[in-house]
Amino acid sequence: MRAEAIVDLSAIKHNVQLLKKTAGTKLLAVVKADAYGHGLVPVAQAALSAGADYLGVALLEEAIALREAGIDAPILAWLVQPGSDFKRAIELDIELAAASLAALKEISDASTNKKAKVHLEVDTGMTRGGFLSEWDQIDAEHIKNIEIVGIFSHFARADEPGEKQNEEQLTRFNEMVARLHSFGFTHAIRHLSNSAATLKNHAAAFDMVRTGIAMYGLSPDVNTLGTSQSLGLRPAMQVRAALYLVKDVPAHTPVGYGATESTSADTKLGVIAMGYADGIPRIAHGAGVWCAGKRSPIIGRVSMDQFVVDLGAASKAKSGDWVVIFGNGSHAEYTADDWGAASGSINYEIVTRIGPRVPRIYSAHVY
Numbered sequence: 001m002r003a004e005a006i007v008d009l010s011a012i013k014h015n016v017q018l019l020k021k022t023a024g025t026k027l028l029a030v031v032k033a034d035a036y037g038h039g040l041v042p043v044a045q046a047a048l049s050a051g052a053d054y055l056g057v058a059l060l061e062e063a064i065a066l067r068e069a070g071i072d073a074p075i076l077a078w079l080v081q082p083g084s085d086f087k088r089a090i091e092l093d094i095e096l097a098a099a100s101l102a103a104l105k106e107i108s109d110a111s112t113n114k115k116a117k118v119h120l121e122v123d124t125g126m127t128r129g130g131f132l133s134e135w136d137q138i139d140a141e142h143i144k145n146i147e148i149v150g151i152f153s154h155f156a157r158a159d160e161p162g163e164k165q166n167e168e169q170l171t172r173f174n175e176m177v178a179r180l181h182s183f184g185f186t187h188a189i190r191h192l193s194n195s196a197a198t199l200k201n202h203a204a205a206f207d208m209v210r211t212g213i214a215m216y217g218l219s220p221d222v223n224t225l226g227t228s229q230s231l232g233l234r235p236a237m238q239v240r241a242a243l244y245l246v247k248d249v250p251a252h253t254p255v256g257y258g259a260t261e262s263t264s265a266d267t268k269l270g271v272i273a274m275g276y277a278d279g280i281p282r283i284a285h286g287a288g289v290w291c292a293g294k295r296s297p298i299i300g301r302v303s304m305d306q307f308v309v310d311l312g313a314a315s316k317a318k319s320g321d322w323v324v325i326f327g328n329g330s331h332a333e334y335t336a337d338d339w340g341a342a343s344g345s346i347n348y349e350i351v352t353r354i355g356p357r358v359p360r361i362y363s364a365h366v367y
């Protein structure tokens with residue numbers, strides 16, 4: 001085996017239970033983007049078995065894949081493109097977000113045999129999706145064929161709990177909810193919090209929280225919110241690979257494309273058959289692998305299918321040995337947080353971009 005991502009579903013269950021208890025509300029498990037790279041269906045099943053009330057995805061295709069896998073829990077898809085097959089979505093009982101009058105009309109027009117279930121997305125300051133100026137124009141006519149089951153919005157800065165924008169968004173959300181209530185839709189599920197807000201902003205929990213990254217055991221921001229460990233979360237993904245080749249190399253030997261780095265002393269280098277095609281960031285500098293009980297840093301540029309690490313002259317590693325690219329940090333291996341920092345990115349991107357060439361294996365972590 002070249003490389004694999006081992007996903008610990010018991011960690012996901014633990015995280016779901018912790019988050020649901022913290023929120024004290026319903027919990028929507030965010031499983032978009034192949035469950036942040038962890039695998040859509042196994043993660044969805046694990047989250048539901050741990051008490052998740054809803055599943056949330058971006059795309060209609062993702063919601064359909066969940067239904068085709070036999071999952072009958074409530075599913076919300078919030079980024080359904082105009083012109084999509086809304087009739088199919090309604091038949092499959094997939095709940096839909098609407099963020100404009102045009103979307104409401106399209107969903108309404110598709111609601112001939114069965115009423116669509118809709119969550120109104122409102123823009124409270126993120127300035128991405130959601131109703132903004134059109135919010136004051138909605139009237140009974142726009143929603144007469146559909147069932148309004150929810151109202152939601154999204155925080156821009158929940159990972160910076162001290163920022164005033166969080167309070168402003170909360171106030172605006174309450175105002176926008178009040179307008180919906182004035183039409184008599186007082187049963188709509190109100191949901192605003194992502195992982196960061198679930199952990200740090202209890203005033204924003206409302207009726208349901210939507211947790212993504214924390215459910216995978218990762219901190220929304222290690223600098224502002226603390227590490228997985230300090231938050232009580234268990235990282236679910238470990239990526240490991242077998243050393244493809246180990247060889248002795250003299251001091252001052254340039255390594256890789258562009259000869260951007262050279263060995264500083266006589267050493268042993270390890271070649272790993274993973275590259276940016278597998279989601280290892282080309283720009284990563286300062287990350288590496290955990291091999292034979294120690295950290296071995298990347299040397300030179302990551303290429304499409306390979307990268308090189310400096311194992312050190314004394315290393316006993318040999319080709320075929322397993323190395324950990326990132327894991328939960330319990331053995332001093334690099335974490336998805338380390339890889340994020342080493343790439344000018346975030347843990348979200350590191351796990352989500354692990355490519356389709358890397359098989360997902362479901363089991364407890366093996367070191």
Ligand SMILES: *Cc1c(COP(=O)(O)O)cnc(C)c1O
Binds near residue numbers: 032078194195196212
């Ligand atoms: C991705 C997403 C979430 C989850 O955010 P996390 O920071 O991963 O918890 C919640 N809500 C919406 C609308 C999203 O797009």
